[in-house]
Amino acid sequence: MDLIRQHVRVTFSFPIGFTRGVFDPANRMLRDIVAEGADPAPARAVVVLDDGVARAHAGLETRIGQYFDAHADVMTLAAPVLVVAGGEGIKNDPRALDTIHALVHDARLCRHSYVIAIGGGAVLDAAGYVAATAHRGIRLIRVPTTVLSQDDSAVGVKNGVNGFGTKNYYGTFAPPTAVINDFTFLATLDDRDWLGGLSEAVKVALIKDAAFFDAIDAQAARLVARDMAAMEAVVRRSAELHAEHISKGGDPFELGSSRPLDFGHWAAHRLEHLTRHALRHGEAVAIGIALDCTYSRLAGHLAEADWRRIIDLLQALRLPIFHPALAAHLDAPDHPDSVLVGLEQFREHLGGRLTIMLLRGIGQAFDAHEIDREGMIRSIEVLQEMAAAGSTGTAGSDLRFAASARGLS
Known part of the structure; x- marks a missing residue:
């Protein structure tokens, strides 16, 4: 040879x-x-x-x-x-x-x-x-x-x-x-696009920078009130963190399977398609973040206090945490209109094995290579219950599911 x-x-x-x-x-x-x-x-x-x-x-x-x-x-x-x-x-x-x-x-x-x-x-x-x-x-x-x-x-x-x-x-x-x-x-920009783009800033803060999350949290009311100085500061720091990861993260052209910047996106991409883009990308990402944070909590990785802070911030920013398309066909996860089909589509998009970013804390992310379907379904149900109640305080206080999630590392 x-x-x-x-x-x-x-x-x-x-x-x-x-x-x-x-x-x-x-x-x-x-x-x-x-x-x-x-x-x-x-x-x-x-x-x-x-x-x-x-x-x-x-x-x-x-x-x-x-x-x-x-x-x-x-x-x-x-x-x-x-x-x-x-x-x-x-x-x-x-x-x-x-x-x-x-x-x-x-x-x-x-x-x-x-x-x-x-x-x-x-x-x-x-x-x-x-x-x-x-x-x-x-x-x-x-x-x-x-x-x-x-x-x-x-x-x-x-x-x-x-x-x-x-x-x-x-x-x-x-x-x-x-x-x-x-x-x-x-x-x-209309209010949907003004606020929707903040989901990506929340995302990068959750996986990269707890101090940035705190800053967004502190400025939430000003951001909702369309304070331009507050928005400029968030945009600049978010852009800086995204660019820093791409240039220094070791895999700018995504040859591996890990995609930290796609946190929350496996469900987001699927929801955009299922709603025929009635959900805008930023709104879908907010729901995807809420879902994967809830799964992280249920699996025992994320403290309840951190989980509640995340959900509270998304809602303070007037971002959605649930859409009916998320809960469609949960009894048939292989149904073509089930959001869970997005897990396999995401794996194909990544190449190699499934890799979903989860949280251990605000600013602390890790790769998971297997997702427990029942745990993900329960996570969807929690968000559905919270959306119906209109409050983060009405979902069960003990947010954990049985330790059946395999391969979470």
Whole structure:
């Protein structure tokens, strides 16, 4: 046997900026990012804009064009701004992806050109998938406009679109050239999107940083009251923790089976599908967090005081802890509309063996490789009872199930 073994090392580096008024010609953040890689200058770029952002910020397309005109020595807009439908629908529609691919093709972009994606996480995913696959990779600059995308998804190194009823079935690992978080976009969000994105901040606090959890808890009332300074602080710390894990966690391209940043997501992805996206991603993640924290408590890993603090915070942030789809077909866990089917789908998504993140404490997470179905069903029932009662204080006081959960390590 004759083998040539190759070892390929690639280092990625990209800035995550925080600003206001990114398309004000006096704001040089975008210009300087493009100038750093413009070879030859001016660099050609296209802009993909979320239609919800376009509606909420009248005249934005014009301001984008004026920004390019003001910095024509560095960047040129190679085609009119493409406005696309926002929300999860774009990730389910191959025609929408074809439209973005056609934009890139017709604008004659090359691998040194830029796709600038402005919008919520779904639009960033769709545009990012196109940028990563056209010419095997065109530079991508993300300008996230929601709490969820600014505090989590936009700072990551992957993209995905849906297929076969599965969240992010298609996708690539492709670090962006840059991420620019412009806080002015957050002011026009509706309350669901303003609050829904906080679930990802709670998630990363639970697995990484107890002090951050305490800070969110202390600011809950201000966050619900739409205090921008409080939100900016949460977004920045959450983005920092997500980026830190990706860059220093040892597995940025998820070659192993452990996914700390997917805590609560196995159920969340399933719930989005089962509700036909009536639940938004952040809301589904909140329910997934509540479920896996309740399971952690029932299995004896998480102290009741910590569990109650977590549930109390989710509810203080006006986030859901239950949806009827969570409890559907619990008597038939293999039913195609059972949330428990999501465990196997999640295993396939991970690759290798099932790995679910559970909690030993706030800021203390660990991998579990087997989940007791009866324990998970009981966890769902607890959340259902709490939601029906409208209080965290009415579920049984002794939250444990028999020690039948195998393989929890």
